[in-house]
Amino acid sequence: MTSTASPQSILDKPYVLDLFAGPGGLDVAGHVLDIPSLGIEWDKSACLTRYAAGLDTLHADVSAVRRDAFESLPPEINVLAGGPPCQTYSVAGKGAGRQALDEVKKYIERLTAGDSDKAVDKDLSNLSDPRTAMVLEPLRYAIQATRSPNRDGRPYDVIVLEQVPAVIALWEHYATVLKETGLPDGTKYDVAVGVLSTETFGVPQTRSRAVLIARRAGLGLPSLPRATHRTYEAKAWNRQSEQDTDQARQPTLDEEPQVADDSDLLPWRSMGDALEDSVGAHPGRATPFLVRSNYGSSGIPGRRGVRTDRQPATTVTGRISRFVVFEHLDENIVREGARFSMNEAGMLQSFPPDYPWSGTAQAQQVGNAVPPVFGTHLLSAALGLPTPDADVLRKPWQAATESQQAKLRNHGCGASDACTDRCPRPETQSPPRSTTPPTIGGPRRPAALVSRRSSSL
Structure with missing residues (x-):
């Protein structure tokens, strides 16, 4: 399955680290653009879907990998992407994140000023909903990259983030800090931010997303992807x-x-x-x-x-x-x-037909995913690639073989047929279900x- 886009990019060999990767929306986008990716996902069922789809995966908590296993990540990764959990920011949620916007902005400033992880973690523990702090993880990964011996302190070249529209104020603050202050080591980024409608990129649903695209200063000014389809009114x-x-x-x-x-x-x-x-x-x-x-x-x-x-x-x-x-x-x-x-x-959601949804809570997996067609436009804009073909994901998906899944699972969980002690605890794998x-x-x-x-x- 290939894209009509040219393989040329602002980067010689783009390689994506997908935080909060879910069942694979952004990774599927990378696949059709011939861009390798590694996804980090804590939900067991979403990982089962990813293994069945043949996507490289770490079954792990994003924060835990940053704290304890960052040096094990491939050093050639140069694109950071992610859609942090949105429940506390979504208009459908209770709004803890929206109420904490100003407080989270202060944490962004503290992190880029070089405050220690220990001090920041101690204060973050006071947030009413710990998921609110997840929106800071992409920034913390970007900072950690500059401190990594395995990477020789090399920063990520490109950052791509998406979330519910309510997070646009945080992305705008991200943009200001990344452009004006930069990371603690002095690395600065040029940034484009906005709210986009997925139907204007060929996704057969109306869905608005707050988007941030950043390029390391010197790699050219980024821009948001241009709409290819009309707005549904x-x-x-x-x-x-x-x-x-x-x-x-x-x-x-x-x-x-x-x-x-x-x-x-x-x-x-x-x-x-x-x-x-x-x-x-x-x-x-x-x-x-x-x-x-x-x-x-x-x-x-x-x-x-x-x-x-x-x-x-x-x-x-x-x-x-x-x-x-x-x-x-x-x-x-x-x-x-x-x-x-x-x-x-x-x-x-614009996933290809026959995508191998697996495990439990499959409807939740579908709903939480980045629409892959939208993802192709985000990555293409971020990397300077041509606009993807409108029908790029309309062919059936080829699921991984059993041997391929075993290999992926061995890498992602530590065993070819089961989770191991390094995987998140089973009781944390799914949100509480409604009893009604x-x-x-x-x-x-x-x-x-x-x-x-x-x-x-």
């Missing part, structure tokens, strides 16, 4: 749908509402475009269909959004397995159909369909 879609209802006709695929001044861009990808055709083990999903999600509903059924197969999916989260799919049989009959399989959920089962609606028509029957399908 919900209001424009709704206006067009209402107009179509008045005219008693259905829009064709060529008539999807788009932003008028984006005519040089490709149309955003819809769920139907991603799932309709048979590919690999995916049998194809009959269209038209509708999806009722509970994302952003706060558990209130009346707030659940409904989208058709002609629209991008709502943000894919760990709740993707709860999304209710309705099949439209004719203009009067809508019935509840099969919910999204993990293969389909992954495809809505999800409410599953019956096969009735969502209220939102009644007034838009002819225009939405």
Whole structure:
């Protein structure tokens, strides 16, 4: 599986260290760009998925590797990437991170001023949620690289970070400090920061991410990736749908509402475009269909959004397995159909078909991942590579053989068939699960369909 991009880069041999690597979104992006990567991931099931996918992995805690095993990392790594845990910053969380933004900014300043790890760790222990401090790990890795005998103190050349939009204030502070103060050894970076929408890069879902791309001073000014697809505008879609209802006709695929001044861009990808055709083990999903999600509903059924197969999916989260799919049989009959399989959920995240989701909590793995197509654009922009091909990840993924998985697992866990004492403890592997089962609606028509029957399908 290769990209149409040229192998030329601002670096002779880019090699990515992917912190908080999850099931492999950014590593899959690196794979199709022919860029090697090593991912560090603490969740056992996500590691099982990574091994099955053939991705080089360390089953370990990011902080523990930095403290105790940094010198064991390949010294040729020159690109640092990561998406720290977002629960405390996400609008879906309790907001501990958002409340601690100013405090975390002070830790950024202390670290770049050269404060000792011991002193910083002691004070970080006072944070109400320890996951909030994870957003500092990329900076701490960057500093550690300059102190590493194994690297001869050589800093990372490129840094690529992504998180939920609420973290943009921290990325902006990162940028200011990296440009003006630099790391304790004096290394400075040129930085680009912004919030990007994944559907504008060909991902078949609407998802916003705060992004930071940094290059070591002297390697050229970085820029954020340029959109290749049009922005999905919900209001424009709704206006067009209402107009179509008045005219008693259905829009064709060529008539999807788009932003008028984006005519040089490709149309955003819809769920139907991603799932309709048979590919690999995916049998194809009959269209038209509708999806009722509970994302952003706060558990209130009346707030659940409904989208058709002609629209991008709502943000894919760990709740993707709860999304209710309705099949439209004719203009009067809508019935509840099969919910999204993990293969389909992954495809809505832009993972290739047949990606080998493994272990437990697979929906959570899908929801937590970096959309791989988005990742190809981030890495390409960071390294000065050409814009990736729009269809670069639409071919089925070739899973690793048993012998390849055994080799990867031996490297990642210390044994070819099991975890070892060096792996994180099993009780820390998964977030606590809800004891309340999800409410599953019956096969009735969502209220939102009644007034838009002819225009939405």
